[in-house]
Amino acid sequence: MTGDAMRDLEQWIPKLLAVWRQQRRGGRGGGGKHGRPSRHEPRAPQTQLTHDELKEVGAGVKALSHGLTRERALAGARYMDDPRLLGAYLLFYWPVSYAQARATLSELPSRPRATLDLGSGPGPLAFAALDAGASGVVAADRSKSALELAKALAMEAGEPLSTRDWAPERPLPEGRFDLITLGHVLNELYAGDLNRRAVLVEKLLERVNKGGTLLILEPALRETSRALLQVRDVLVSHGVAVRAPCLWRGACPALVRPSDWCHAEREWRLPPMVEAIGRAAGLRKETLKMSYLALAPRGEAWAEPPEGQVFRIVSEPLEGKGRQRFMGCGPSGRVGLAMQERHETERNRLFFKLQRGDVVRVTQPEERGDGLALADASTVAIVAHAGRPVPLR
Ligand SMILES: C[S@@+](CC[C@H](N)C(=O)[O-])C[C@H]1O[C@@H](n2cnc3c(N)ncnc32)[C@H](O)[C@@H]1O
Structure with a gap:
């Protein structure tokens, strides 16, 4: 991950915390379970959680991690509508997804301009695209609460973000885009039906402008990575060109042996708040691990590989x-x-x-x-x- 992207992420941390504390107080002014902080309470630090906050967020992250990676019982469930889990997502997984997006957007041949972020949650990929040069982003998700948080972050940061209610069976937001992103959402759709996922991706590719990209990020788990590679193979067999990471144009060789899979890994500097939450939840995120696929729109050929x-x-x-x-x-x-x-x-x-x-x-x-x-x-x-x-x- 580049130094610029790292600095951008560090600047997001106090904004994530401010928006999370606002949401936890029950909106702008307070009156929620935790109430407005009293004049006598010490001011909470701007880039770190207090002891009690850390306990609460750590427990939320633990529950999310079990549900999304180990047992996967939460995959496809409406966990974003549970304020405790949404808050945990915002403070721990948001920075991770943001960093993963910056570390893959940097590989694209051109800067994104008009961007659509589908299954955006509270918008880590949307804001990563804006920071990487996008002129405007539409963030779309079925979770109203997640979109509310994305809007609050956009207000806090003064970024041009609009939001739409979206689910795969509903019409896509109108227009064409230079970049469409699907961050950690494909694996949650269609109860594992890979052909339906491939159909959705092909439909999305029709909305990508010439020279643009559809970027898919998925967890680096064996199951989710292999599922992405299988979707890749369907698309490649239909003539879709992969921009990254593949240089090989045939069926994915990592699928030959059931124990294999392919994923990316990038160095990053863990923001101290994320590190502290990870510790509280018993998780380590020393490097960024993810699976990704950057696809070219229909009609565009594979780039010629470098010589040799x-x-x-x-x-x-x-x-x-x-x-x-x-x-x-x-x-x-x-x-x-x-x-x-x-x-x-x-x-x-x-x-x-x-x-x-x-x-x-x-x-x-x-x-x-x-x-x-x-x-x-x-x-x-x-x-x-x-x-x-x-x-x-
Ligand atoms: C793991 S989160 C990813 C959020 C963000 N894109 C990221 O990369 O961190 C998955 C998102 O997909 C959304 N999602 C899951 N199933 C969906 C569906 N059927 N329709 C619309 N959104 C869905 C969830 O609401 C959630 O916001």
Whole structure:
């Protein structure tokens, strides 16, 4: 995640807290369960939760985490209409989704302008798009309470955001868009029916302007990531081009073995408030992990991949005795890439510093078992760092 995006996120923290405290007091003036803070109470800190607040939010995040990741009982349920869970979402998952969106929007070839954020919740992707240069965003969701929070945030930040009531069986907000986002919502739709998800995505692609993008973010869990890859395969078989992360144009090779999946991971600096909530909820978010897919509108061809033997790194470093190994996925498919430490030279030592998501060019690899081995004569160059656009040919 870039330094600019990190600074933008840090500026959102006091706004999220202010809006959450307002909602918790029962609106603008107070009178809710927690009432207006009395003149004698100390002022709550602007970028951190008080002890009691932390306990409350931590419990909400724990419940959300169980419901959305482990048992998944909340997936597709109306958890955003429970003020306690919505508040927990706002203070913990909002910053995470915002950071994930910034870390993937930065990979697109052009800045978004008109944007539609579907299944927006309180709008982390909507505001990420605005901060990344969008001229205006429509945030759409079926949860009125979540949209109310998005509006309150827009007021607090002076951002141009409008909201719409939306559910997949209802008409889409009117107009065409340069960017449509679906953040952690596709996995909640149609009770797992992947074909219906693919039909929705194709319908959305018809609303994307030439040169624009449909960006889908999903949790990096095996189940949700594989479901996204299966939707990808349906779309690719219908001629849809993937902008990112795929360089491979065929059926996804990560689906061949049921234990495999493909996801992204990016470094970030956890805002202290989010870190404290994570600790209270027993969760760690040291890196950003997500699955994503950026799709081009109908009629646009796949971009020509950079010249040479090019791969996106799609695994963490798989260290072995005296050697480094990664999985790479490129125009020729998904292969293991390995190098013995003893073959390290000035021209290939970048191999030992690669990160998941980087796009690399290698020369003179040798075929070894089911992968490629680099040797003294090989060179390794980074074509695009993770989260940066792959240069067009
Ligand atoms: C996990 S939240 C994601 C919020 C935000 N986009 C993000 O990335 O953090 C899922 C959102 O999808 C919305 N959602 C789930 N099912 C929906 C449906 N059938 N129609 C409309 N919205 C739905 C929920 O209300 C919720 O706001």
